[in-house]
Amino acid sequence: MKRLVNTFVLITMILIFCPKCLSEEPPLRIGFVSFLSGPASSDYGIPARNAAMAIVSSLNAGAAPNPHNMRGFSGRQIELVFIDEAGGTTKQVTEFNQLVLRHKVDFVIGYLSSANCLAIAPAAERLKVLTILMDCGSAQVFEENNYKYVFRTRSHATMDAIAGAKYLLKIFPEIENFSGINPNYAYGQESWRDWNAVMKVLAPKVESQSSHMTKLGTGHFNSEISSLLTKKSQLIHSSLWGGDLKAFLIQAKARGLFKSTRLLLVAGEPNLQKLSGFIPDGTIVGARGMSSGMLDNQSDLNMWLKSIFKKETGETASYPVYSVANAILGLKKAYEKARLSKLQKAVPMADVAGVQEGMKEAYSPPNTQQIIESFENLSYETPNGKVSMIQGNGHQAVHGTSYGVTRTLEGKVNIENILFFPAKEVQPPGNTKSLDWIRNRLPTRNP
Amino acid sequence: MISFLAILIDGLIYSSWLFIIAAGLTLIYGVMKILNIAHGSLYALGAYTAASLSGLWLSMGFAPIGSFVIMLLSAILVGIILGPIIERGLLRFMYGRDEIVLVLVTYALFLILEDVIKLIWGVNPYYLYQPYALLGSFEILGLTYPNYNFLLLGSAVFTGLSLTWFLQKTQQGKILIAVIHDSEIAAAQGINVEKFYLITFTLGATLAALGGVLTAPMISVQPGIGAETIVLAFAVVVVGGLGSLPGAALAALVIGLVRAGTVHIIPELDLFSVYLVMATVLIFRPKGLFSSQEERKI
Numbered sequence: 001m002k003r004l005v006n007t008f009v010l011i012t013m014i015l016i017f018c019p020k021c022l023s024e025e026p027p028l029r030i031g032f033v034s035f036l037s038g039p040a041s042s043d044y045g046i047p048a049r050n051a052a053m054a055i056v057s058s059l060n061a062g063a064a065p066n067p068h069n070m071r072g073f074s075g076r077q078i079e080l081v082f083i084d085e086a087g088g089t090t091k092q093v094t095e096f097n098q099l100v101l102r103h104k105v106d107f108v109i110g111y112l113s114s115a116n117c118l119a120i121a122p123a124a125e126r127l128k129v130l131t132i133l134m135d136c137g138s139a140q141v142f143e144e145n146n147y148k149y150v151f152r153t154r155s156h157a158t159m160d161a162i163a164g165a166k167y168l169l170k171i172f173p174e175i176e177n178f179s180g181i182n183p184n185y186a187y188g189q190e191s192w193r194d195w196n197a198v199m200k201v202l203a204p205k206v207e208s209q210s211s212h213m214t215k216l217g218t219g220h221f222n223s224e225i226s227s228l229l230t231k232k233s234q235l236i237h238s239s240l241w242g243g244d245l246k247a248f249l250i251q252a253k254a255r256g257l258f259k260s261t262r263l264l265l266v267a268g269e270p271n272l273q274k275l276s277g278f279i280p281d282g283t284i285v286g287a288r289g290m291s292s293g294m295l296d297n298q299s300d301l302n303m304w305l306k307s308i309f310k311k312e313t314g315e316t317a318s319y320p321v322y323s324v325a326n327a328i329l330g331l332k333k334a335y336e337k338a339r340l341s342k343l344q345k346a347v348p349m350a351d352v353a354g355v356q357e358g359m360k361e362a363y364s365p366p367n368t369q370q371i372i373e374s375f376e377n378l379s380y381e382t383p384n385g386k387v388s389m390i391q392g393n394g395h396q397a398v399h400g401t402s403y404g405v406t407r408t409l410e411g412k413v414n415i416e417n418i419l420f421f422p423a424k425e426v427q428p429p430g431n432t433k434s435l436d437w438i439r440n441r442l443p444t445r446n447p
Numbered sequence: 448m449i450s451f452l453a454i455l456i457d458g459l460i461y462s463s464w465l466f467i468i469a470a471g472l473t474l475i476y477g478v479m480k481i482l483n484i485a486h487g488s489l490y491a492l493g494a495y496t497a498a499s500l501s502g503l504w505l506s507m508g509f510a511p512i513g514s515f516v517i518m519l520l521s522a523i524l525v526g527i528i529l530g531p532i533i534e535r536g537l538l539r540f541m542y543g544r545d546e547i548v549l550v551l552v553t554y555a556l557f558l559i560l561e562d563v564i565k566l567i568w569g570v571n572p573y574y575l576y577q578p579y580a581l582l583g584s585f586e587i588l589g590l591t592y593p594n595y596n597f598l599l600l601g602s603a604v605f606t607g608l609s610l611t612w613f614l615q616k617t618q619q620g621k622i623l624i625a626v627i628h629d630s631e632i633a634a635a636q637g638i639n640v641e642k643f644y645l646i647t648f649t650l651g652a653t654l655a656a657l658g659g660v661l662t663a664p665m666i667s668v669q670p671g672i673g674a675e676t677i678v679l680a681f682a683v684v685v686v687g688g689l690g691s692l693p694g695a696a697l698a699a700l701v702i703g704l705v706r707a708g709t710v711h712i713i714p715e716l717d718l719f720s721v722y723l724v725m726a727t728v729l730i731f732r733p734k735g736l737f738s739s740q741e742e743r744k745i
Contacts, residue, residue, distance in 0.1 A: 042571040045623055213717065223707045226454075250665065255591045256591045
């Protein structure tokens with residue numbers, strides 16, 4: 001009751017002393033960076049851009065369900081400025097500077113590539129722009145650095161290795177050896193490093209036979225496939241994705257690699273249907289979270305996201321769509337929390353002498369510092385469940401993930417035997433480094 | 448034994464692919480003294496054209512084997528349309544300028560063509576996987592190889608032998624060697640040098656496109672594939688000696704075998720292996736394996 005009275009008093013005072021406070025504020029500009037060309041564009045970058053357009057349009061109209069139903073960000077409209085993530089890290093840092101200095105964006109959301117995330121984070125700190133990394137999997141971003149202006153609303157890739165190994169040992173406990181083929185950059189290298197570390201802890205007798213690190217966009221996998229055929233490993237671990245994954249599957253299938261070897265794709269779930277006809281039955285696939293393909297839920301938020309994306313593109317929402325939702329809704333929540341916090345603080349201090357200034361300050365938009373404070377350690381609802389920013393000093397999200405095995409029926413790839421792994425089982429607590437946690441404290445429970 | 452055999456076969460397959468692309472590049476340099484960076488775009492255009500036309504052929508329900516003919520026609524189409532347009536429309540205005548200027552011109556063209564590709568085909572990848580498995584496969588010591596790989600090998604051998612025969616056994620080829628040797632003297636003898644420039648560039652463009660066409664069934668055809676390829680093709684041409692066809696063949700073979708060996712034996716050095724070969728060769732033979740003695744003009 002007291003809160004209701006306070007709010008009433010606050011609004012009345014705003015109307016009396018600061019009528020301009022309620023006039024329309026300029027829109028917030030968000031730079032949105034995703035792959036619009038190159039190997040990651042069709043499966044990740046373009047769906048991400050389309051998702052951003054659909055989500056922002058719906059938020060601007062106030063059409064999202066609770067708890068994100070307020071128009072825009074606290075009533076402020078949102079504008080997007082799109083940038084292509086392709087072209088390498090040097091280009092991306094230049095583009096980032098352009099976004100901030102020329103396009104005058106208030107925030108930046110984006111980045112799929114771990115290499116780009118690692119390059120952009122220092123630039124965001126230098127320019128003091130709140131930047132949300134929406135996807136990249138490298139744990140290095142926050143484990144090796146302490147950023148103030150950078151947040152990541154997707155869990156890093158350590159959970160893929162831990163959940164993948166636990167799942168594998170549950171369904172295939174007799175495994176004796178494995179090999180790997182991964183992309184040769186931060187994400188692929190960390191993926192393989194974590195996988196080996198986890199297997200050494202959970203199944204120390206299982207032999208790691210060979211590792212191939214392939215250049216992104218390489219296309220030619222003949223030698224790697226021959227090497228894997230000669231090794232005759234029981235399992236191939238891979239974090240390949242996009243065009244490289246499909247090229248590998250085309251060539252490996254034609255050469256019969258999967259006749260005696262099981263495949264484990266840590267990031268296999270996104271756009272799985274595009275691999276129909278190539279992905280062998282029994283492939284273990286990870287979801288990198290809780291996206292729609294594997295663990296669909298019936299929440300209002302999920303239904304909303306699926307319907308607006310379908311309306312915008314005619315397609316089914318996939319993994320990158322959920323990454324974008326996590327990032328935009330996280331920023332919205334932090335912004336609105338910061339604004340509400342200012343308003344709530346204003347009520348008790350609204351003495352008659354300084355009320356006009358007090359109201360102006362209370363109703364003015366939150367600054368970057370205030371939004372950052374709200375964002376740190378935030379927990380918020382997303383279409384695929386609750387995301388908690390509890391790692392990396394409150395800047396890194398954690399959430400659970402799921403694994404399953406593929407089975408193609410009538411041209412459609414289905415995922416069966418799905419297991420969900422809660423965040424606390426597959427993520428190190430607090431600010432613990434992933435590798436230290438895996439080596440020293442990962443519970444070695446019998447699967 | 449099985450690893451040795453795998454290295455040999457994988458190396459030969461990779462060498463074949465490298466040679467087909469590098470042959471066009473070295474031919475153009477040999478005759479026109481142009482390091483054509485746009486070669487990578489012509490490779491990509493070949494792959495895209497093949498993916499589109501052969502994809503159309505297959506989707507219309509025609510005999511799948513016919514897709515090979517469509518693939519070949521795609522390479523020829525790209526070569527005979529774009530080759531003359533680029534040579535007559537752009538490069539002929541640059542003849543006589545410094546080689547560095549020509550590198551910059553072809554680099555600019557490469558960037559333009561990369562965007563043209565995005566304009567025409569968009570940024571989504573194209574797939575033409577059907578021909579890859581169409582010819583069946585064979586097994587040797589437990590290793591399965593699609594016969595398509597041997598089509599690649601055969602194409603490289605055919606390309607090398609045809610070019611050698613053309614240059615050494617035909618009158619036009621001998622005239623071309625005269626142009627390669629000294630275009631000014633050749634012109635003074637009444638040879639239409641510009642005509643040979645046009646033919647050479649068209650042939651080189653067709654070979655680049657053929658490389659793309661033959662690669663399309665194995666990969667995801669997407670923006671950026673040209674940039675990846677041109678770097679490797681340059682490595683082959685530099686190792687072989689700029690402008691030398693036998694040099695390109697030997698360099699492709701060495702690089703292919705070394706890379707395959709590295710993948711099997713020391714996979715950590717995979718990405719480095721190509722450049723290791725290049726660095727080693729250039730330390731001892733700064734102008735490549737088959738560089739000819741340069742005449743000193745007074």
